[in-house]
Structure formats: structure tokens, C-alpha cells
Amino acid sequence: MSTIVEVENVTKVYLGGFEALKDTSLKIEEGEILALLGPNGAGKTTLISTICGLSVPTSGQIRVGGHDVVTDFRAARKLIGLVPQEINLEPFEFVINTVRFSRGLFGKSRNDALLESILRDLSLWDKKDSRISALSGGMKRRVLIAKALAHEPRVLFLDEPTAGVDVELRKDMWALVDRLRQDGVTIILTTHYIEEAEAIADRVGIINKGEILLVEDKKDLISRMGRKEMRIELTETIAQIPDSLASYDLTRVDDGAALVYAYNTRGERTGITSLLKDLQAAGLGLKDIQTNQSSLEDIFVTLVQEATP
Numbered sequence: 479m480s481t482i483v484e485v486e487n488v489t490k491v492y493l494g495g496f497e498a499l500k501d502t503s504l505k506i507e508e509g510e511i512l513a514l515l516g517p518n519g520a521g522k523t524t525l526i527s528t529i530c531g532l533s534v535p536t537s538g539q540i541r542v543g544g545h546d547v548v549t550d551f552r553a554a555r556k557l558i559g560l561v562p563q564e565i566n567l568e569p570f571e572f573v574i575n576t577v578r579f580s581r582g583l584f585g586k587s588r589n590d591a592l593l594e595s596i597l598r599d600l601s602l603w604d605k606k607d608s609r610i611s612a613l614s615g616g617m618k619r620r621v622l623i624a625k626a627l628a629h630e631p632r633v634l635f636l637d638e639p640t641a642g643v644d645v646e647l648r649k650d651m652w653a654l655v656d657r658l659r660q661d662g663v664t665i666i667l668t669t670h671y672i673e674e675a676e677a678i679a680d681r682v683g684i685i686n687k688g689e690i691l692l693v694e695d696k697k698d699l700i701s702r703m704g705r706k707e708m709r710i711e712l713t714e715t716i717a718q719i720p721d722s723l724a725s726y727d728l729t730r731v732d733d734g735a736a737l738v739y740a741y742n743t744r745g746e747r748t749g750i751t752s753l754l755k756d757l758q759a760a761g762l763g764l765k766d767i768q769t770n771q772s773s774l775e776d777i778f779v780t781l782v783q784e785a786t787p
């Protein structure tokens with residue numbers, strides 16, 4: 479895989495002095511699906527806008543397909559499709575013209591067969607002769623997607639694509655993302671829905687207060703999610719963990735009234751059966767046992783909290 483988007487030490491300071499991106503670096507590989515997660519105001523849209531060349535970085539460099547997004551804007555932008563959060567369509571224009579015009583804007587020759595297939599994929603074909611103003615909000619979002627795809631971009635940005643959309647559109651959108659992935663299109667999406675990122679992304683990036691806290695393979699994150707904790711309440715408090723239990727990942731909590739055992743659910747064995755036996759052999763009585771699964775959401779919340787002084 480080769481790198482298609484390179485963000486190098488990018489800082490973005492808005493007029494008024496607010497630093498929305500702090501020395502951000504990121505490499506996006508061709509053909510991958512990257513989900514950017516972050517709380518409101520984290521800088522996700524700012525990052526996307528700078529990559530798309532809509533907002534100029536205060537310092538640093540961004541290249542898309544090797545083209546600098548500032549000095550070689552047209553070549554870089556031609557490779558990019560952007561589905562923004564806000565609906566920014568011409569209300570009196572017809573659907574088909576909106577999409578056709580967008581393709582022409584990038585200097586691509588007319589290709590009605592391609593536009594038909596995009597509109598059909600988005601269940602918009604029967605609306606092709608409708609004016610934008612006559613469409614529902616969900617239909618307008620579909621037009622935004624069609625418009626972004628009309629010039630056959632190699633990198634597609636979806637900014638909060640499923641915020642406030644119905645189940646039908648969500649399903650269509652993920653089917654489309656799947657087809658684009660098969661065609662080798664690189665997809666970057668921002669979302670608040672962690673489960674969504676988990677379902678479709680290859681990698682997950684977590685951004686908070688203008689800083690990328692982590693970019694990690696989803697499978698690795700899932701293996702971290704697979705980490706579970708078992709809380710073992712004891713009948714009597716203990717001053718220390720007996721030496722015979724030293725091989726287990728145990729922590730003494732509540733002044734020795736309980737032990738917490740951390741284990742990996744995806745490992746071949748959890749070690750619970752032998753731990754319970756060894757606890758008994760060490761003469762410890764069990765009052766109660768509870769288990770607690772850490773999820774991607776827990777990891778996300780923990781990381782964001784840790785990064786907030």
C-alpha cells in the first residue's frame with residue numbers, strides 16, 4: 479500500500495487566535511477506511527477542510543496523491559470527493575444538473591452512464607429531474623454524496639455522514655462505501671458513532687482538542703476491547719496478594735476487600751478456572767464475582783479524559 483494523504487506537522491490557528499489543530503501529522507494509505515473519532519469541537523472538520531484545501535494551514539504541509547493542497551490545489555482537489563456536514567446545494571437546480579455540473583467542474587468529460595449508476599446506487603434516479611428544493615433532507619444528503627462521487631475521486635471524505643439520517647440511507651451509504659472500497663477508493667469518515675467506526679473502519683484515529691491522540695488498526699483496538707475485568711469480592715480482607723497468585727494479573731482494591739483480575743477474552747484461555755482453584759488453594763473465600771468488559775467507547779472516553787488536564 480502506498481500513502482495517498484500525508485499531513486505533516488499541520489497547525490491551524492483561526493482568526494482570533496484559536497488553535498484548532500496542533501502540530502498534527504497523519505498518513506493515510508491508499509484504499510483504507512479511516513474513521514476519525516472525537517468529541518464536538520475536537521478539530522475533525524478543520525482537519526478535513528485543510529486536507530481538502532478549503533482552509534489553509536497556518537503551518538505544515540499536506541499532500542494528496544503527492545500534490546501539495548495549497549500550491550497544487552487543483553491537482554490535489556481533483557482526487558478528492560467531499561461530503562460535507564452542511565447541505566450546500568443550489569435549491570433551484572435539478573438533481574441531474576447538480577451532479578453533471580460537479581463532474582464538469584473538475585474537467586472530467588461527460589459520462590451519463592456513470593452518473594446514472596451513481597444516482598441509481600443512491601436511489602435518486604427517479605428524482606433526477608426534480609429540483610433540489612423539492613427534496614426531503616435525506617434526499618438532499620443523497621445528492622451531496624452523488625455530487626462528491628461524480629468526478630470519480632480516489633479519496634472520499636464523509637463528514638458525519640450518518641448524523642440525523644434514517645436507517646434506509648445509513649444502509650445504502652454503507653453498501654456504497656463497501657463498493658467504493660472494492661474499487662480501491664480511500665475513505666475517511668468522521669463520526670460520533672463508535673459502533674459505526676468499529677463496523678466499517680480499517681483504522682481508527684482519535685482526535686481531541688486539535689491533537690491526534692492515536693491512530694490504530696481496528697483489530698488491535700478490538701483486541702484491547704477484548705480485555706475484560708473480573709472483580710472478585712473476598713470474604714475477608716487481605717493485606718497482600720499471596721505469592722502463589724503472582725502469575726495472575728491481579729490488583730488488590732478496596733483495601734484488600736476485593737481483587738480485580740484482567741484477562742483477554744480473545745486469548746485461547748482466560749485463566750479463570752485455574753485462578754478460582756488457586757484462590758481456593760490459597761485459602762481465600764469468595765463473596766461475589768462480577769465481570770466488566772472494556773469497550774472501544776471506554777478506551778475513547780479514557781483517552782480523551784486523560785488528555786484533558
Ligand SMILES: Nc1ncnc2c1ncn2[C@@H]1O[C@H](COP(=O)(O)OP(=O)(O)OP(=O)(O)O)[C@@H](O)[C@H]1O
Nearest residue numbers: 492493496498516517518519520521522523524525
Ligand atoms: N472559522 C472558524 N473560526 C474560529 N474558530 C473556529 C472556526 N471553525 C471552527 N472553529 C473552532 O475550532 C474548533 C474545532 O472545530 P471543528 O469544527 O473542526 O470540530 P469538530 O471536531 O469537527 O466538531 P463537531 O464534532 O462538533 O463537528 C472548535 O472549537 C470550533 O469552535
